[in-house]
Amino acid sequence: MRIRIGKLDVFIVIAATICIVFGIVMWAAFSSIYSSLVIQNLRLSENTDTSLGYSAFQYTNPQVTNVMKFYFFNLTNPDEVKYYSAAPNMVEIGPFSVIESEQKKYLDFNGDKSQMFYQNYKKYILSKDYSCDECDWDRTLVFPNPPGLGAVGSMIDPQFKITRTGRTIIATALMILGEYPFVSHKVREVLFDGYEDALLSAAHSGFVTILSGIFKGDGGSIVPIPIPQMPKFGYFQGYNNSRDEEYWIETGKDDINQIGQVKKWAGITELPGSWWTGDHARRISGSDSGSFTQMHLDESSTADMFFSFMCRSFTKTFYKKDTIQSIPTMGYHIGYDEWDTTSDKNIGFRYRNIEKRNYFPDWPKCPPKGECHQAGSIECWKSENFCHACCDGSFYNGTYLLPPGMFPLVCYPGRLQPTPFAVVYSPPHFLFSPDEVRNPVVGMKPDPEKHEPMIYYHETYSGTTLKVVNRLQVNMPVIKSHDVPSSQNMPNVMIPLFWQEATPIYHQFIFNQVWLGFVLVPRLMTVLQFVALGFGLFLLALLFFLQLRKSKSSSVKPMRSSFLERTSNWLSSTTSNSYNSNQSGGLRRM
Numbered sequence: 131m132r133i134r135i136g137k138l139d140v141f142i143v144i145a146a147t148i149c150i151v152f153g154i155v156m157w158a159a160f161s162s163i164y165s166s167l168v169i170q171n172l173r174l175s176e177n178t179d180t181s182l183g184y185s186a187f188q189y190t191n192p193q194v195t196n197v198m199k200f201y202f203f204n205l206t207n208p209d210e211v212k213y214y215s216a217a218p219n220m221v222e223i224g225p226f227s228v229i230e231s232e233q234k235k236y237l238d239f240n241g242d243k244s245q246m247f248y249q250n251y252k253k254y255i256l257s258k259d260y261s262c263d264e265c266d267w268d269r270t271l272v273f274p275n276p277p278g279l280g281a282v283g284s285m286i287d288p289q290f291k292i293t294r295t296g297r298t299i300i301a302t303a304l305m306i307l308g309e310y311p312f313v314s315h316k317v318r319e320v321l322f323d324g325y326e327d328a329l330l331s332a333a334h335s336g337f338v339t340i341l342s343g344i345f346k347g348d349g350g351s352i353v354p355i356p357i358p359q360m361p362k363f364g365y366f367q368g369y370n371n372s373r374d375e376e377y378w379i380e381t382g383k384d385d386i387n388q389i390g391q392v393k394k395w396a397g398i399t400e401l402p403g404s405w406w407t408g409d410h411a412r413r414i415s416g417s418d419s420g421s422f423t424q425m426h427l428d429e430s431s432t433a434d435m436f437f438s439f440m441c442r443s444f445t446k447t448f449y450k451k452d453t454i455q456s457i458p459t460m461g462y463h464i465g466y467d468e469w470d471t472t473s474d475k476n477i478g479f480r481y482r483n484i485e486k487r488n489y490f491p492d493w494p495k496c497p498p499k500g501e502c503h504q505a506g507s508i509e510c511w512k513s514e515n516f517c518h519a520c521c522d523g524s525f526y527n528g529t530y531l532l533p534p535g536m537f538p539l540v541c542y543p544g545r546l547q548p549t550p551f552a553v554v555y556s557p558p559h560f561l562f563s564p565d566e567v568r569n570p571v572v573g574m575k576p577d578p579e580k581h582e583p584m585i586y587y588h589e590t591y592s593g594t595t596l597k598v599v600n601r602l603q604v605n606m607p608v609i610k611s612h613d614v615p616s617s618q619n620m621p622n623v624m625i626p627l628f629w630q631e632a633t634p635i636y637h638q639f640i641f642n643q644v645w646l647g648f649v650l651v652p653r654l655m656t657v658l659q660f661v662a663l664g665f666g667l668f669l670l671a672l673l674f675f676l677q678l679r680k681s682k683s684s685s686v687k688p689m690r691s692s693f694l695e696r697t698s699n700w701l702s703s704t705t706s707n708s709y710n711s712n713q714s715g716g717l718r719r720m
Contacts, residue, residue, distance in 0.1 A: 142673045149666030156659045164652070168425070168592055172389060174246050174381035176239055186381075189390075189421065190234035190248065194634040197260050199225035200321065201558075202628045203573070205272040208312040215610075215621040220573035225631070226267065226317055227260035235373075244383045245393055250374040250418075254322060254366070267318040274606045274625050277329045277363055278309035280551020282611050284355035287484045292354055300355065301614045307332060310616050311608065322370055324362030333357040356550035365604070365628070374438055374544040377418060390422030391415075392436045396546040404548065405441060405540040411478025415443040420586050423593040427460045439543040440555060440602070442479065444468050449585055454596050455641040457589055457649055464584035469562045470534040472513040479537040481554060483529040487609050487622040493533045493566035494523055535563030536605070536624075554605045557583040558629040570623050581629075591648050596636065603629035 175183035182190065201224035210216035234248040256267060281304060284290060285297045292300070307328035319325040333353050360367055375396035382389030392414050393399070401412045416434025417423070423433040429448045436443045446462035453459065467473065471480045496517035503519075510521035511531075517523065524531045532554070539553040558581035559574045560567045568574040587597035604627045611617040 138676075142669050142676075146666045146669035146673070149662045149669065153659050153661075153663035153666060156655060156662065160655050160659070164655070168647075169382070169386045172386060172425075172592060173383060174379075174389065175383075176243065182237070186237075186246070190237060192232055192634070193637045193640060195637075196230040196232070196632060196634045197257070198228045198230050198254075199260060199631045199633075200228070200628055201225055201630070202271055202317065202320070203273070203626045205274075205312060205625070208272050211608075211621065211623075212311055212616070213619050215619055217621075218571050218623060218625050220571055220626060222573065223269070223271075224265060224628075225260065225262055226265050226321070227257045228321075229255045229257045229260075230632070231255075239381070240378075242383070244381055245378050246381050247376065247378050249376050252369070252372065252374070254370045256318070256322075265317075268316050270314050270316055271320055272312055272314045273320070273627055274608055275309065275311055275313040276551050276553075276606060277327050277358065278304060278313075279311060279606060279608060280358075281309065281329060281355055282609065282614050282617055283485050283552050283607070284550070285613060286486075286611070287355075289484075290355055296354060297613045301611075303332075304329070305615060311620060320364060322364055322366050324360070324364035324367035327363045330358060330360065330363055334361060356548075358550050359547070369543075375546055379418065387424035390417030392418055395436065395438060398546070401441065402546075406478045408478030410475060411442065413443050416445075420444075420446065420584075420598070421595065423462075423586075423588055423595070425591060425593050427588055427590045427593060429460070431460070431462075433462065441539065441541040441543070442537075444584070446584075446586060452587055452597075454587060455645065457596060457641065457645050459587040459596055460590050461585055461587045463582060463586070466534070466562045469537065469557065469583070471532065471537050472516075472534050474512060476537075477511070481532045481536070481538045483532070485552075485607070485609050486529045487607070488524070488530045489607060489622050489624050490524070490530075490533055490566050490570070492569070493564055495566070496523055533563050533567050535560055535567065539604075552607050554607065554624060556603045556605055556626075557581055558601050558603045558631075560603070560626075567624070570621070571625065574626075589644055589648050591652075592644075594644055594648070596641070596644065598632070598634050600632040601629060 172185050173183070174186040174189060176186065177183060201222050203220040204223055205211070205218055206221055207216055207219045211218050231253045232250060234250050236247070236249050238247040239245065240247075281300065285292050285300050309327075309329050315325045316323075334357070376394075377392060378394040380388045380391040380393060395414050398414070400409075400414055403412065406412050414436050416436050418435075419437055419439075420433070420435035423446075424431065431448065433446045434443055435446060444464045445468060447465055447467075449461040449463040449465070451459070452461055468476070470476060494516045500519045508515055508518050508520045510516070510518065511526050515521050524533075536554050536556040539549055539555055541547055542549055556563065557576075559576040561576040561578065561581045561583070568576070581601060582599070583601045585597075585599045586595060588595055605624050606627055608620055608623050608625050609617065610620045610622055
């Protein structure tokens, strides 16, 4: 049996081959081609005409509206706290909102384009749109006095070697200048505008400068304790229209999963030993404020981030999955473990507590002690040994350790300068701390939904950041000091000043581009792969069916022709025989 191939058969074979080859090639090659294109677009690059590549432009000119909401704690019973050691009664007011804008300037690349340099400039504009209806920027707050309390704390800091006579002189000066534990100022002054403080004004006055030059020489100061380098005091006074320190970061040229990694900050590769102790605490690791992360994220992924405004690095771990604008994302957070300075890993982040005050006498809760039989071999700095018979709870090495959920501010936020007064960071409302931290202050109501400190949501394939929530609380240690008359009856307590929530609102075109590039295109190509393979196989099946029909029809025709031929032959032979017999009969008659 012969198979006859027509033009239609050839067309079907060619079409089926093209579809199957296309499907197989796309199945095998699309992943690598797509990954290469994504990496090329993600990399921070500079074009031949020195203009910035797409990713670098977006990074240096963020297309977001960054809303910062401030919630202030207003102290309602300052006299009771000051004179009777009462528990501070804090009332939260807010949010008072600010629009922050950033621009990275003076960009430069190293020789092989593997690193990029920039300075990060920021502006802040007060906003009524995101503030509460009753939030008046001229509203008055009562809060702890940072310059005055900072001076009280510095008096007993061993590094300044202030004698008893020196402490008396400083205490007298504070009383004359009217530096009291609590002050009252407007919200706008407390936040950005700043307010006149007698201690700051005196320390920066021309009279003190002249005396310092006479007795201490150039660069010296007759004031024996550090004074903030600001003419006025405000939490963010002097930060508007200012910049962070300088950065050198990875562009992703050598390894896309290293994109954004900070290589140098303020010209250093690790943080000063006077800030933190130990290699882990001093590391500068990860991208700037968590801007970047690696590709191909899953629940086991982790990512480091360097947060200069908190003077340290963190590690993000999986939080939860979420879908944002129809885009699947992985959420990562700075969880409890990163805030627990009682753990072995975070020992370098512990608060020095040079004032040697027990701010939380009820922590830790330990059962009645037995007898100590092995004092020399117990490591009392470890949290699991706090309640050991040979240890003394949180008291270790002559001072008191702080509970989990807090660590000190060791520098001016974002600057390579040590802070002159004690400030402690924590999640809002002491979320990650035990009840013994919240109980001494009235008004703390932690809620994980509202106060989870830092959450980042990334598109899973590229790692593109699509949602960020940064929350942080600032607290001030208030101490009892017999050297300062106004602080003799104060409690030793950690008082919250304010907490802030920063949420970038991404412009819609960013979501559109991410959805198009990382949701629609992969799905479309997957569908095309199956459609091409399926259609190719369908064409082959169709060809087989057509050939089968042809073969059946061709086998029927020979059978019919042979039947007719036999019939014709029979008729022919019959006719021939009849004719021959007639002929022979006729001859015989003749």
